[in-house]
Amino acid sequence: MEGDYVIETRALTRRYGRKLALDELDLAIPCGSIHAIVGANGAGKSTLFRILLGFLAPTSGESRILGRDSQHLTPADRGRIGFVNEEHTLPRWMRVSQVTAMQRRQYLRWNQQLFNEVIGHYHVLPEQKVGALSRGERAGFNLALALAQSPELLVLDEPTLGLDVVARRAFLESLLYSNVTDHCTVIYCSHQMEEVERVADNLIILERGQVKNISAPDDFRARVTHWVADVPFKGPDPRTVPGLLEVQRLDGLHHYLVLDQTADFETFLRASGARDVQCMPVSLDRAVNAFLAKNHAAPVAA
């Protein structure tokens, strides 16, 4: 494995009994930018993070983070990696000022100015107890702490989960205004596609423990197209539709979401009896959801 990558995995596999969480995962995330990792529940995101941070051993394969074997991270390595989880785990019994002072002493590259900037987005008082903060304030405080550590890699694992619209917006703004990518690579894990669309430079889709896509979000969105066809009969057999992600029949029109199809797809539809065909772009949310829903487990009889 070479340098220049903040995260590298090779044939990384993790089993829980008979269940395969990571399936010979090969992943290389370059330095810089904000990389979003998305995937359905059970896609292996949490397992991947736990292995990368050395909290879980892989069944087989290799994983490196900031060039270091993730199973042998030193305290200094951990100082280079920030981590913010969905629960914004912080000692609830301590005051904001006490937690800040503790982190300041532990992290040698502590950036007080950045902390002040980020925390300025929230109405958090130093004398407040962490347990008394609202969920949004706690998320902001946690982000401020993580950014002030001046990490080389910042992992944000569902950081806005459970936040209301206002708190979510405040969180994203504080993240974007911090110019975090000037000195740090961010891994942003979320189910909120509008957030991903807004912050991410790179979209990584995980499915069943394997990487299914690495590209810019717009590039991925461009791969998925929405075709509306007026087919008088029942239409082509879905098994014969190339790149089919999703098919619906609404008001007598067939709606096809397909992956990696060009103008030839119109030819296919017309050959299948379509009288009128229209092609439309889709949102990233719809594209990713259709992509992920394609292989969802379903009862055998369905």
Place this chain on the structure above:
Amino acid sequence: MWDLFKSEALRFRGWTAALAGVNLMALAFATRVEDLAQQRIFVHTAFAVLYAGLGGLLGLYQMGSYRRSSQWLHLLHRPLPRTRIAGALCLAGVIQLVVVVALPMVLVAILQETTTARVVDLRHWMLPVSALLVAACGYVATAFCTLRGPLHAIAALPLLWWLPFSNAYGFGMLAVELLVLGWLVLLLLDAFRPDPAARPRGAGAVVLALSLQMGAYALVMLLFVGLEMIWIAQGSQPGNTATPPAGGHNEVAKLDPRGRMLAALAGSQHPEAALLREQIEHADPESMPLPLPALPQRHELSNFRLAEFNDSRRHVRWVFSHDDMRLHGYRLTDGIRHGMLGVGEAQSAFPSPVAPVWVRRVSLDEDPWLTSGDTLYKFAMETQQVMPRIRVEPGEVVAAVGVVGQSTAVISDQALYFYRGKRLEPGELLTARIRIPMPGKVGDLRSLELVELADGYLAAFVYSARSGGPTGTVPFLALLRTHDDGRIETINRRALRFDYPALYRYRAWWISPALHAVRETARNLFAPPLPLDATDPAPMPQGMRILAAMLALLSLAIAAWRTSATALSLRARLMWITGCGLGGLPALLSLWLMVPPRVRG
């Protein structure tokens, strides 16, 4: 580390203060009612269990709250070595236990020392240390169990079990407690890693494997206890049948004293057997007080026996002090200091710790008797003096006193002595009328019946006190007769049958001779043998050795098969196979718990 320590101290400060207050009030109240320092060992054991439980709850809550995946990640993913993080948490936990457990005890001891005439010795100042160590053991043990999960939790079981079953006392017990705590800390530190469920490697693996083997051994012992309960409930356990097995030691134990003497005579070919039978039937045999409680040992933390007695005339309580080896008195009416007692007029220090002896049917004058080493003393209430009255052979210790007819009988750890008279008036040291070397070891002695004859004594010994286990002797009865001219005759000696099968008696051994040896070594670590514990173990049946060898071979074979299906290195495999060959089935069980089969890709 200091920040984390402060954070943890801050987290529990409210509970710590509240529990310390409750403990202080409870101890202060109990001290008003009783002298807590002078309680028997079971009272102090109850306190130890309580404090260990308190420590255990702290460990369970503290580590349990961090064990959730997100909390654990937040705790350990920081630029600090994991051992320092663990150290900060544990130090905070121990400091909390100091405040909750040890500090109230010290305050109560200071209160007792400064405001009362009660005895507070060095050993009593050690009690808070012992209580703290026990509580810390409970804390670290549950912290380890919480991190490692239920399968590996049994590794802490033998260590906690070691504390109440250790034979150590005094500073030796403190050393055992420190050792247990140290071992538990090693287990905890190894478990305190980003992935606590991961199989440890290197020294950590060895420490965990040894602990798990002993834990599995302890589990098997618990299983045997359960099986015995079923055996008892089912009604065929020899000690609990309506009619004990014929010819066995339980049958003799359930006889009355006369019956036991007659049983000891049964089958005798002695020419005077018929005459002796008649005398026994017409006499009123006296039973010596058995089993013998442990003798007090200097600087023992608790009391094997109570070391105090009351002067009923002056309403004074005399309490023995291990520091100056003298008795200290205070008035029961107002608690005022009454004085100090040593040996004789010179008030010399006693050579060994003192224990009062209760003698049935002898204390006509109510003057208490005291044992101390090889000497039996009498405290004269009238003169307020303690005078030696009986001294057994040098090197022996007085174990019990009784009265038979018009004589006093004294048991030492090696012999039975008879003295003329039963009131032991003040005067010179009494000379024994006769000394009978005991026909067995004192630890095996289950009962001793005595009859005074016209020209001597008849003594029926039953040796079966520990014949239900591996350390006991082959049970037997012995009837000895003395004559006034000094002759000692063995009238009869008759072997009794073991009531329990060898499989039961040696169950702790055949299941794993090596782990049994470890257990016995641990139990006797820092524990000089006590004279009254001496036994003459029966030879082990060959069948038990064969059984143990077969089980060891079976374990070895299964371990070889099992380890072939794991990802262990060749060296680790060989170590496990050897370990299972030595440790037997418990070691095999620990292999199952510790090493998962290889995951098939």
